[in-house]
Amino acid sequence: MSAVHECTCGHRGENPYLPMSMVIQRIVDETDDRTIKSFDLAFACEEDAERFCFSPGQFCELSVFGKGEAPFGIASSPTEKGFLRFTIKKAGVVTSALHSLVPGDVIGLRGPLGNCFPLERMKGKDVVVIGGGFAFTTLRSLIVYLLEGGERDQYGKITVVYGARNPGLLMYKEDLAAWEERDDIEVWQTIDREAPGWTRKVGFVPAVVEEVAPSAENAIAVICGPPIMIRFTLPVMTKLGFQKEQIYTSLENRMKCGIGKCGRCNVGPKYVCVDGPVFSMAELEELPPEY
Amino acid sequence: MEPFLFAKDQLSEFVAELMSRVRLYAPVPRDQELRFDEVKTPDEVVLDYRNTTKPPKMVLFPQTERMIAFAQEREHFNKVLQVPFDEQPKAILGLRPCDARSFLLFDKVFGAGKYIDPYYQARRKSTLILALACTHPRPTCFCHAFGSGPYDSEGADILMRDAGDAYLLEAVSEKGAALLEELGLAQADQAHLQKAAELEEAAYQKLVEIEPVEGIERDLEDLFESELWAEISEKCLACGTCTYNCPTCHCFTIEDRVLSGGGERVRSWDSCMYPYFTLHASGHNPRPDQASRWRQRVMHKFEYLPHNVGLYGCVGCGRCVVNCPVLLDIRQVLRRVRQERASKVES
Structure with missing residues (x-):
């Protein structure tokens, strides 16, 4: 075991599986049935914040350490500075764990992943x-x-x-x-x-x-x-x-790695994680209905 | 350069020599089977075997592998701890040419593209492959359907050949040549070269007749909606044996585990044969039945991979054929694909 990973900046190197640390700034109930919450996240490390660059339509893998990791589309715009927003419906293990967190808690983030809107x-x-x-x-x-x-x-x-x-x-x-x-x-x-x-x-x-x-x-x-x-x-x-x-x-499909390796989110020969998630209807017409 | 040689009764000395240089993996008896595992003592290596039940992919892609660890401050895990990559020099000794070629597919999937898998890549770069040509191809072997064969050196750093009472060693890569130079083995003599050639000839005679796989990706193109998949999968138990024992299957899952005093994120082999593989949290499943999962397995290996990375996801080792509890035979499936395609074209 190497030294404690105090700060993610500069240590991640070329490891696309290593999450950055994010601090939950704010949690908002989006719907009155309280099953959907928005989480505004801030980078724990300034260098990560500066390096992170995304376009609308891309997604990230969020993780609650010890519970697991799941993919979510980015709900904030690159023009909104200082936070990244994810709106998450309570459905499975990771989303239920996310819903139990409070501002100040630290979660993991990998990304941005996938393509974006045209x-x-x-x-x-x-x-x-x-x-x-x-x-x-x-x-x-x-x-x-x-x-x-x-x-x-x-x-x-x-x-x-x-x-x-x-x-x-x-x-x-x-x-x-x-x-x-x-x-x-x-x-x-x-x-x-x-x-x-x-x-x-x-x-x-x-x-x-x-x-x-x-x-x-x-x-x-x-x-x-x-x-x-x-x-x-x-x-x-x-x-x-x-x-x-x-x-x-x-498109959404069950995902693990988010980087085209783990082999499950494919729709025919295309991977939702790296070839998508955004597809035109013309592209989808060429693919089998596997989503 | 003429091949080098060592006598079979010197195998444990050869193994000991390798062990002094690298962490060595070879077929060794473990849990009542022969398995590629780290060699503990030089005399436990078995090279006189047909093939192992489990493939050697576990050396470069362990069945369960720790990716990162978590530490705790206050009530939640909130610190990420990096796990060092396995860069220690290693060698795999005595794997069959089919298994050596399986790593070429792993290289295309894990070692190339926009993202490199650093866990695999670190192991791969630090591992020498000493393949052992196959003198006794089994009736279930079909490496030759891919244009390969029991003496194929592709994917190996060194190819070893049986020469009766000795093994011949020939460098395939520069890394292999460097090791052979260091080992300072005797040069092979004419008699042993002759014997090795005879055994090679005899091995090729044992290959069963099989139609080439090439072109199957085009046959599969129009078969997504075919009834064929329901027919093939009817007796499948969804046990996943075919995928776990496959040297090219590389699909995995990532899960977090909580242990006393810490947590970790591990990846484990997973299988497209299981319903959970693609199940959404909503309950929707894009591959809802065994027919669609069988189709995925065949399409991934024989259409998507050739299309995406230029290699088939199969090397013809025959493990899935040998180990399937209900005798599903991938060769038969490919034959059915050809037939189905032919009948489609006719109609």
Whole structure:
């Protein structure tokens, strides 16, 4: 055993399995059923913070030491300095352990991993962001990046359709409220059924997309959500004139290493961890339905 | 350069000589089987064998390996402790050419690409491979289906050949040549070279007839939705024996363990034959049945790996054939793939 790894900076060398130490700064309940929390993390080491560089759509492996490690999309934008945000639903061993932590606790982080949303391709184009339920984490990163990256004028119209079963399950309520105040982004929030006090859209995401009808001309769409939502939204997109090459999504599969070695997250010959998680519908059409 | 030689009755002296230089792994009796393990005494090495049940991959890719450790301050583990890489000079003696070639695939997966696996790479770089050509290929052996053979030197640093009462040693790599020079063995004489050539010839005569594997990746391309996988997997018990005993299977899991006074993150061999391998926390499983898992095993070895790294995930050692409790035979599966493809093309 070598010396105690006091500080991760400069010691990680070329070991992609070695996590950096992160301090939990802030934990926020995102939904009123309290199953989804956002964790704002700060690098324990200044050098790690300076070296860490990511793009919206990428993910990290988070670990609760002694419990295990799991992959999560980065929910904050590279334009938000001083913290990294991960929004995590309590589901398995690692997420349950994460939910039991408090600010000040130290967890591990490896990354950033995987590819990102097609930011370069989006330049000069309208961007349509469609999300459902819990699958809005990296979409938040993308939207904040487009709005706050100092290059807002590089992109055309930004349209967001975000749905959840009920108002209490919509995440990032402060962000949504702030975006609604702006005139350089159009936000459509929807819930499945009428609820007291709800004044926005009611209906499933595909129906709202059809009603809002964002133009397919010179546009890129990103759709993340439960498989059933994606399945019913795609025909609507086709009707609106979107080609498979214009639509992107982000896949999730069970992962361990996150670096293309452990052999489980593949969809046909492609690894979600290194070839994804972001794929265009045209790319997915070439792959078997193994996700 | 002519090969070197040592007499078979000098094996323990040869082993002792190697042990004085490196940490030596060789086939030794362990738990009622012959296994590649660290040699404890020079006379326990067995070179007169067909093949081991478990492959020598465990030397470079241990079945369970500690990756990092955790220390505790206050109530949680919150310190990461690095585990030193195994860079101590090592050698694997007496592995078969099929097993030596298996490391070439590991090199492509763990030792190349955007990320290098440092645990594997450190062991690999510090390990010499002394392969032993195979005089008695078994009926289940099919290395020759890959264009290889029982005397293939690929992947080895030194190739040893049986020459009756002696072994001939020939350098394959520079590392191997350097070791042979240091060892100062006798040069092989004409009689032993002659005998070795005879045994080699006899070994090739023992190979069973088999169709070449080359091109199978193209046959598999359109078979993802085939009924074939359900048919093949029907009797599979999902025991994972085929993958654990496979010299090229390299899929692993990473788990944390808590021990008294500390914690550690370990990686262990895992198997695509198990439902848990791909099970999401939500309960969704992209490979929900044994048919889809069998398809993954075959596709990974014979379509995805050739496509992604240019090598098959199989060297034809036949361990999965020998050890399958329900007699599933990968050679038969590949034959069925060819048939299925042929019938698809016809229809």
